[in-house]
Amino acid sequence: MTSLSAKIQDVFDEPACDKNRGKDAKARKEGCSKPLTPGAAAGGCAFDGAKIVLQPITDVAHLVHAPLACEGNSWDNRGAASSGPTLWRTSFTTDLTELDVVMGQGERKLFKAIREIKEAYAPPAIFVYSTCVTALIGDDIEAVCKRAGEKFGLAVVPVNAPGLAGSKNLGNKLAAEALLEHVIGTVEPDDAGPYDINILGEFNLSGEFWLVKPLLDRLGIRVRACIPGDARYLDVASAHRARAAMVVCSTALINLARKMEERWDIPFFEGSFYGITDTSEALRNIAELLVKKGADPEILARTEALIAEQEAIAWKKLEAYRRRLQGKRVLLNTGGVKSWSVVHALMEIGIEIVGTSVKKSTLEDKERIKQILKDDNHMFEQMAARDLYAMLSEHKADIMLSGGRTQFIALKAKTPWLDINQERQHPYAGYDGMVELVRQIDLAIHNPIWSQVREPAPWDCQPAVKDEPPSTTSGTASLHALKKFAGTMADDFGEC
Amino acid sequence: MVRILSQTKSASVNPLKSSQPLGAALAFLGIDGAVPLFHGIQGCTSFALVLFVRHFKEAIPLQTTAMDEVTTILGGSDNLEEAILNLKTRTKPKLIGVCTTALVETRGEDCAGDIADIKLKHAEELAGTEIVLANTPDFSGALEEGWAKAVSAMIEGITRHGEQARQSKKIAILPGWHLTVADIEHLREMVESFGLQPVILPDVSGSLDGTVPDHWVPTTYGGTSIEDIRELGAAEHCIAIGEHMRHPAEVLQKMTGVPYVLFESLTGLEGADQFFSLLSAISGESVPASVRRRRAQLQDALLDGHFHFGGKKIAIAAEPDQLYQLATFFTGMGSEVAAAVATTDMSKVLGRVPAASIQIGDLSDLEALAGGADLLVTHSHGRQASQRLGIPLMRVGFPVFDRLGSQHKLSILYQGTRDLVFEVANMFQANRHAPTPEKLDPFRKQETQDGARSSPLTGH
Numbered sequence: 017m018t019s020l021s022a023k024i025q026d027v028f029d030e031p032a033c034d035k036n037r038g039k040d041a042k043a044r045k046e047g048c049s050k051p052l053t054p055g056a057a058a059g060g061c062a063f064d065g066a067k068i069v070l071q072p073i074t075d076v077a078h079l080v081h082a083p084l085a086c087e088g089n090s091w092d093n094r095g096a097a098s099s100g101p102t103l104w105r106t107s108f109t110t111d112l113t114e115l116d117v118v119m120g121q122g123e124r125k126l127f128k129a130i131r132e133i134k135e136a137y138a139p140p141a142i143f144v145y146s147t148c149v150t151a152l153i154g155d156d157i158e159a160v161c162k163r164a165g166e167k168f169g170l171a172v173v174p175v176n177a178p179g180l181a182g183s184k185n186l187g188n189k190l191a192a193e194a195l196l197e198h199v200i201g202t203v204e205p206d207d208a209g210p211y212d213i214n215i216l217g218e219f220n221l222s223g224e225f226w227l228v229k230p231l232l233d234r235l236g237i238r239v240r241a242c243i244p245g246d247a248r249y250l251d252v253a254s255a256h257r258a259r260a261a262m263v264v265c266s267t268a269l270i271n272l273a274r275k276m277e278e279r280w281d282i283p284f285f286e287g288s289f290y291g292i293t294d295t296s297e298a299l300r301n302i303a304e305l306l307v308k309k310g311a312d313p314e315i316l317a318r319t320e321a322l323i324a325e326q327e328a329i330a331w332k333k334l335e336a337y338r339r340r341l342q343g344k345r346v347l348l349n350t351g352g353v354k355s356w357s358v359v360h361a362l363m364e365i366g367i368e369i370v371g372t373s374v375k376k377s378t379l380e381d382k383e384r385i386k387q388i389l390k391d392d393n394h395m396f397e398q399m400a401a402r403d404l405y406a407m408l409s410e411h412k413a414d415i416m417l418s419g420g421r422t423q424f425i426a427l428k429a430k431t432p433w434l435d436i437n438q439e440r441q442h443p444y445a446g447y448d449g450m451v452e453l454v455r456q457i458d459l460a461i462h463n464p465i466w467s468q469v470r471e472p473a474p475w476d477c478q479p480a481v482k483d484e485p486p487s488t489t490s491g492t493a494s495l496h497a498l499k500k501f502a503g504t505m506a507d508d509f510g511e512c
Numbered sequence: 513m514v515r516i517l518s519q520t521k522s523a524s525v526n527p528l529k530s531s532q533p534l535g536a537a538l539a540f541l542g543i544d545g546a547v548p549l550f551h552g553i554q555g556c557t558s559f560a561l562v563l564f565v566r567h568f569k570e571a572i573p574l575q576t577t578a579m580d581e582v583t584t585i586l587g588g589s590d591n592l593e594e595a596i597l598n599l600k601t602r603t604k605p606k607l608i609g610v611c612t613t614a615l616v617e618t619r620g621e622d623c624a625g626d627i628a629d630i631k632l633k634h635a636e637e638l639a640g641t642e643i644v645l646a647n648t649p650d651f652s653g654a655l656e657e658g659w660a661k662a663v664s665a666m667i668e669g670i671t672r673h674g675e676q677a678r679q680s681k682k683i684a685i686l687p688g689w690h691l692t693v694a695d696i697e698h699l700r701e702m703v704e705s706f707g708l709q710p711v712i713l714p715d716v717s718g719s720l721d722g723t724v725p726d727h728w729v730p731t732t733y734g735g736t737s738i739e740d741i742r743e744l745g746a747a748e749h750c751i752a753i754g755e756h757m758r759h760p761a762e763v764l765q766k767m768t769g770v771p772y773v774l775f776e777s778l779t780g781l782e783g784a785d786q787f788f789s790l791l792s793a794i795s796g797e798s799v800p801a802s803v804r805r806r807r808a809q810l811q812d813a814l815l816d817g818h819f820h821f822g823g824k825k826i827a828i829a830a831e832p833d834q835l836y837q838l839a840t841f842f843t844g845m846g847s848e849v850a851a852a853v854a855t856t857d858m859s860k861v862l863g864r865v866p867a868a869s870i871q872i873g874d875l876s877d878l879e880a881l882a883g884g885a886d887l888l889v890t891h892s893h894g895r896q897a898s899q900r901l902g903i904p905l906m907r908v909g910f911p912v913f914d915r916l917g918s919q920h921k922l923s924i925l926y927q928g929t930r931d932l933v934f935e936v937a938n939m940f941q942a943n944r945h946a947p948t949p950e951k952l953d954p955f956r957k958q959e960t961q962d963g964a965r966s967s968p969l970t971g972h
Contacts, residue, residue, distance in 0.1 A: 063555055084651070091526075108524070109527060117618055131522075149614045
């Protein structure tokens with residue numbers, strides 16, 4: 017546990033994190049985990065965070081050393097996509113029983129489990145995750161992994177991020193530490209080149225990185241490793257030979273980027289593939305970093321040409337939605353896809369942002385959002401379920417974009433909702449992704465069910481909700497008749 | 513006699529189980545105005561919550577005592593106290609259902625003692641809120657055990673002790689966790705059709721049936737009322753459904769003297785016949801015409817459907833009672849249970865499952881045993897095995913996260929059995945293999961006889 021505590025101290029003191037930089041020495045020492053309120057807490061644990069960061073590595077067997085719940089309640093639940101191997105979707109756990117816990121058989125069972133997996137699946141590596149109970153009973157997974165790795169001749173990587181260590185975000189960072197300590201730099205690639213980059217913190221949800229990768233391909237830029245989305249073990253192991261890196265989800269993997277810069281001189285920048293301007297900016301930054309590291313400067317002009325071409329196409333596609341979405345009010349409530357760049361693109365086609373959560377945004381992001389929205393009142397850290405429900409019930413927004421956690425608040429308030437977090441069905445990255453996001457907003461807002469579900473039953477005596485007039489369909493006449501009927505009822509009976 | 517094969521692997525691959533606290537939470541979710549509270553790390557709750565939401569497509573009230581490294585060392589009683597008080601002020605629940613997790617159980621915390629202290633210390637503040645504890649470490653049991661423990665705990669903690677004046681029309685019903693919203697709604701209607709008044713504990717049909725409330729409710733809305741649980745002892749009779757409900761039924765009987773009848777399964781003609789005969793006997797009413805009509809419809813469904821079932825090989829993975837329910841249904845239609853996987857060997861019902869053997873294990877065991885089967889039957893996590901084996905998957909139980917409406921699927925009594933017959937027969941028809949000269953070639957058949965499906969001749 018002491019080495020774990022030291023590691024936690026270390027990742028909390030992140031010089032590349034601007035939140036951390038803004039603190040005084042004392043506050044910095046206290047770390048960034050906020051005490052939770054029992055009975056009023058939401059969110060995952062450190063193990064959850066570690067698994068999220070590592071599990072999309074597709075050809076690795078991920079073995080969770082725990083009683084059933086940690087893995088049994090959570091496997092195969094995220095929408096990362098793989099272009100090949102499927103082993104990462106197979107769930108492995110030691111499923112500790114009472115007897116295992118009482119008799120102290122955890123380490124032996126773990127060792128045997130590693131052997132079984134190696135024999136049955138022959139993966140290039142096995143990642144072993146510690147959890148609360150196995151940490152509490154003192155199982156030394158580092159020792160077991162070392163021994164098993166030597167004995168079976170494969171990489172067995174301990175991921176020491178038990179849930180009780182802290183938050184999901186801490187788990188993200190501890191996972192990165194495991195990669196730095198045991199994986200990255202262990203394999204020398206024989207094909208390193210001047211246009212090799214790493215993308216860090218990209219999860220390839222719904223395969224969305226595949227909307228971006230062709231742009232890089234076009235420029236002759238090779239993704240040495242995308243960590244973790246659609247990654248293979250060998251890509252990650254040889255990631256130290258990339259020339260530059262982009263950090264996509266900075267709150268998750270900033271420590272990985274900074275330490276790779278320190279150790280292997282890989283410069284990085286923080287960027288995003290969400291939104292048009294951000295995507296362009298990311299391509300620009302990648303090209304510039306590569307040139308700084310010795311690539312031919314002609315790539316800069318090619319990059320600009322590609323950006324100009326792709327932006328024009330995207331804006332043209334978006335323009336088609338202006339007529340349908342002008343003046344629509346969007347509430348953004350999530351940690352994920354909500355950079356200022358998405359806000360910017362939505363506003364560009366006439367959408368109004370009535371609120372945005374900035375819980376996970378960087379200071380820089382907040383500054384930009386403030387400038388774009390021209391009103392701080394639209395920014396909030398977090399909104400209670402009850403307030404959110406009230407706001408949506410009063411039709412103060414035409415749609416909420418958020419994660420699954422608040423999905424049913426919107427739906428029960430009979431408000432259109434779009435998933436923009438990890439369970440989402442659609443890819444939103446890159447130029448095409450932004451167009452897809454707007455298309456999905458359009459589809460959600462204009463779905464004909466909204467007028468149906470908001471209409472009270474004909475025998476209930478409230479006046480009908482006069483929302484948008486139903487567009488011309490065959491059922492219009494009878495619908496009008498019904499509305500009239502409902503209106504008469506309300507008039508006749510007055511308040512009831 | 514069925515052979516029970518115990519698990520020999522050290523690595524569980526593609527778990528079949530959901531955790532025990534999740535089962536307990538599910539039972540508490542069947543109570544009106546309830547909030548289940550996991551005593552453990554916030555991650556335990558977060559995983560369970562996400563899984564519930566993916567299955568029910570509903571906002572689920574579920575909270576955590578949010579233990580951390582320090583409280584794990586010092587003990588979690590303060591967190592438990594703070595969580596209960598916070599829940600009380602924030603959500604004003606009628607019931608807080610505390611489910612312990614592996615962490616606090618491994619520490620060996622005296623949660624019952626802690627809760628007694630908290631109740632005593634804050635008697636005034638906590639008035640109007642029942643607090644019930646289910647000891648549900650993740651390292652043993654699964655949904656069945658967790659659900660049953662929560663129901664027993666509610667009866668022990670809330671139901672009035674001692675013999676009560678019996679209400680002749682009142683029937684206590686203790687359904688197993690595997691009954692859906694539709695099952696429970698149907699059960700109620702059927703019981704009421706005999707002029708009886710059912711009290712169902714827990715009743716997820718009121719709370720998890722996907723309705724749209726007109727204001728924000730932070731607890732469950734609908735389900736068994738606390739008052740009904742308190743007066744459960746006034747029932748004339750108790751009906752328990754599923755072997756795992758025997759313990760709660762016995763607790764009720766011991767406390768209040770209410771006798772119980774246990775149905776291992778209500779699926780299939782026979783089980784339904786017994787059930788309706790019992791209702792008729794208790795109520796003194798003859799079986800209503802609508803029920804008779806449904807029985808006739810089931811008879812007809814059996815006649816129409818049996819063509820598709822005969823000789824089919826079925827591979828089922830489920831918790832014991834659901835395994836029994838489905839295995840008897842399929843064998844009752846002329847199919848064979850070629851592979852059976854269960855979560856535990858502790859249930860007595862396993863000995864009566866119509867299969868040659870039952871493997872205690874996971875979905876990788878199912879995948880290994882199901883080669884050559886015509887149908888896989890398990891929850892949504894069976895989708896990968898189904899894809900790899902090229903065998904259709906019938907989704908049952910929990911979790912079902914990649915299909916809508918699993919809560920509204922009926923699987924019990926005449927009508928539910930009829931629906932099941934149609935569902936399965938339609939799956940077989942949809943996956944029909946057209947005859948080809950190669951498949952029918954008598955010489956080829958002689959070579960490959962062993963590895964073939966139930967019969968290469970029956971293409972349907």
